[in-house]
Amino acid sequence: MTENASRPATGARRPYLIVNPRSGGGKASRFRIAERARAFGAQVFLIDHSLPQDLAAVARRAVDDGADLLGVAGGDGTQALVAEVAAESGLPFVVVPVGTRNHFAMDLGLDREDPSAALEALTDGVELRVDLGYAGERAFVNNVSFGAYAALVQDPAYREDKIGTMVRILPEFLARHQGPELVVRAGLLTVDRPDAVLVSNNPYQIDDPAGLDRRAQLDSGLLGVLAARAETPAETAARLRSGQMHGLARLATPDDVVIHADAPVVPVGLDGEAVTLRTPVRCRISPRTLRVWVPRHRPGVARMGWQPPGWAVIQRAASLVGRSRGRHTD
Numbered sequence: 001m002t003e004n005a006s007r008p009a010t011g012a013r014r015p016y017l018i019v020n021p022r023s024g025g026g027k028a029s030r031f032r033i034a035e036r037a038r039a040f041g042a043q044v045f046l047i048d049h050s051l052p053q054d055l056a057a058v059a060r061r062a063v064d065d066g067a068d069l070l071g072v073a074g075g076d077g078t079q080a081l082v083a084e085v086a087a088e089s090g091l092p093f094v095v096v097p098v099g100t101r102n103h104f105a106m107d108l109g110l111d112r113e114d115p116s117a118a119l120e121a122l123t124d125g126v127e128l129r130v131d132l133g134y135a136g137e138r139a140f141v142n143n144v145s146f147g148a149y150a151a152l153v154q155d156p157a158y159r160e161d162k163i164g165t166m167v168r169i170l171p172e173f174l175a176r177h178q179g180p181e182l183v184v185r186a187g188l189l190t191v192d193r194p195d196a197v198l199v200s201n202n203p204y205q206i207d208d209p210a211g212l213d214r215r216a217q218l219d220s221g222l223l224g225v226l227a228a229r230a231e232t233p234a235e236t237a238a239r240l241r242s243g244q245m246h247g248l249a250r251l252a253t254p255d256d257v258v259i260h261a262d263a264p265v266v267p268v269g270l271d272g273e274a275v276t277l278r279t280p281v282r283c284r285i286s287p288r289t290l291r292v293w294v295p296r297h298r299p300g301v302a303r304m305g306w307q308p309p310g311w312a313v314i315q316r317a318a319s320l321v322g323r324s325r326g327r328h329t330d
Contacts, residue, residue: 009092009125009293012069015042016062018082020074020098022049027098031116033073037096040122042071059085067091069122069293073115075099076142077273083290084139087132092291094121101272104141107215109298120295129288130218133201136277138270143200143224144283145269146259147182180263180279184227187255191227194249197259199283200224203252221287225251257283 017037019028028034034044045062047053059070059082070086071094072079079095086093096118097105108128111117135144184191191197202215203224215224227249259266259281268277 007127009121009127011123012092013041014067015040015069015071015094015122016045016059016067017042017071017073017094017096018045018047018055018058018078019096020047020072020078022047023074023078024098024100024102027115028073028096031098031114033096033098033116033119036116036119037071037073037122040119042119042122043067047074055081056085060089063089063091069094071096073098076101076104076271079104080139080141080271083132083141086291087139087286087289090291092127092293094118094293104271106300107218108292108294109300110294111299117295121293124296125293126296128219128292128294130290130292131201131221131288132286132290133199133223133283134286135199135268135270135283136281138275138277140201140271142271143198143269144271144281145199146197146266146281147179147194148196148228180261180266182266183260184225184249184257185260186223186225186251186253186257189225189249189251189253191249194227194229196228198224198226199257199259200226201285219288220252221254221285222252223254223257223283223285225249225253225257254285259283 015037017034019034019037021028034046037044043062045058047055055078062070063085069092070082070089072082073096076099078099083093095105095108095110097110097112097115099105102110102112102115105112105115105118108130133140133144138144181193182197184194184197200215200223202218202220203222204226205214205216259279261279263279265276265278266281268275268281
């Protein structure tokens, strides 16, 4: 990411880390995150998946008990829940990337190959001020999706293989998705009846409605908006091959983005988590509201024009879908 003015992070006296032992296929256990965090002086809360967990409530109790830093070792959805509490409490926030994709960590430049390196922020770090997105009252660190994209997130296979699932069924979802009719309004822009909408916390570098690309900034104060429509899977595939990414509208805006629907509630993908929100859904950006502590030295510097792993696979799959649909329609 493009660095904003960073400042040295003074050591937290009572850091509190929430650890998801299942995230990323058990990365937290393999990298001994809990043990290493305790060695840095952190209190650790291990998520017990056999019990119902309200992680926002866990984080708020930690703040009430005197925690002066909140952190998460988990995926983007868990990060967002605790980041919201950190922002509202004015506390610094630490990201330990043990999830599957760790998109937020990637844009922060963190080492996703060695997630334990993120713990160095507790003793030798710098503070970045980054934006936080909100959909209704729910915070998101990456993006919130509606329509076909949200339906894709609801698919059980998506959790285990996000890229593979998207490649396999995205064209079909866009062309055949049946759900509430949507209307998107952002400033002077109105998009009627898109099949899919993605609102991101800062715009992605290229037209990427799958949310696979990097964001050049996390502190621009802008929401990214992508609204898409497709008539047939073959058309979707053709647009994928040509690089158009089947986007009917692309916008970066400081304005609120409001998603209207002809239903009282809509399924939503919130940082990859399947949730339901009441309509209309008002998305907004809260500029530089999140104090993120990161290690002083980080390997991941965003590069303009970078293409994410699996992009060539996506384009090849789109080509196959297009040829297949073309044969059926001859």
